[in-house]
Amino acid sequence: MHDGTRAHTWFPFPTTPPASFQRLLPSILNKALPSFPTKPSLSLSLSLSLSLHGLIRVLVALLLASILGSSEARDFLVGGNDNAWRVPPNTTDSLNQWAEKNRFQVGDSLVWKYDAAKDSVLQVTRDAYLGCNRSSPVAEHKDGATVVRLHLPGANYFISGAAGACEEGEKLIVVVMSERHSLRGLATAPSPAESEGPAVAPTSAARRAVVFGSGMACSLVVLGMLM
CATH class of the missing domain: 2.60.40.420 (Cupredoxins -  blue copper proteins)
Structure with missing residues (x-):
């Protein structure tokens, strides 16, 4: 029987930041905002932490949607x-x-x-x-x-x-x-001119772009999971 609450099952990330991050955030803000008239309180730090957490969740969700959407045939x-x-x-x-x-x-x-x-x-x-x-x-x-x-x-x-x-x-x-190696938008397209020569594989620059793009995507996903 439904209890009236809304289960957030669409995104497998925790709803609050880790305790270790919450403890570190006040000191981070103190260093980043030395001109504040008063030091950031724990409640303010936690509020900013939750806002940052929500933003990262949205960014990671958009990234995953982009990657999954790019797999559709065109x-x-x-x-x-x-x-x-x-x-x-x-x-x-x-x-x-x-x-x-x-x-x-x-x-x-x-x-x-x-x-x-x-x-x-x-x-x-x-x-x-x-x-x-x-x-x-x-x-x-x-x-x-x-x-x-x-x-x-x-x-x-x-x-x-x-x-x-x-x-x-x-x-x-x-x-x-x-x-x-087909993350659209992250990889450099192989040049048809290369296929007129002996090799038809993507250039080393294209492979480096794919590795960099894949690493960036994975990093954002991991960051979202940690947050």
């Missing part, structure tokens, strides 16, 4: 608009530059919009991508509204099926991040 419209799958007007407007600005995870999908009477999308190997070889694609799509789901981490190569279009720059590399 659809990416290739190039960001319906007319992007075409020969780029110049070298500074390539689809690979668009890909560099995004972070792709396993489970995400790529969406193409194009005129099926004039073009198509070929998923190819790395060698076929570099040589613009349209003869033996891994998969061919020509429905005008292509959706390709990214099932595995690593590089994915796409070229146009129209004659001569790949040679003029209508092609795309999408590097999918590993699931264990």
Whole structure:
């Protein structure tokens, strides 16, 4: 039978700060606020402690919600608009530059919009991508509204099926991040340019960013649990 009280089961943290923190807070405030006309009382210290505790709980909750929300699969419209799958007007407007600005995870999908009477999308190997070889694609799509789901981490190569279009720059590399290294917003996106060389793994800078971001997230979670 419900007793009328509200159980706070949504967040597994204690409702009051540890006693050790409460004992230390007055001395911390005395050092931090030497110009106070009177020394902070224990009640004031406890009040500030509770306020700080509540703030940290909110921050940790928002962080966890952001991390969990980022794991949802997303659809990416290739190039960001319906007319992007075409020969780029110049070298500074390539689809690979668009890909560099995004972070792709396993489970995400790529969406193409194009005129099926004039073009198509070929998923190819790395060698076929570099040589613009349209003869033996891994998969061919020509429905005008292509959706390709990214099932595995690593590089994915796409070229146009129209004659001569790949040679003029209508092609795309999408590097999918590993699931264990996919904190969106904390990791640097692997560059498609790296996948044209021997290696397709994220750069050392990207790995350092992931480690730093993961460590920061874990630190905030631990801090919230201690508070």
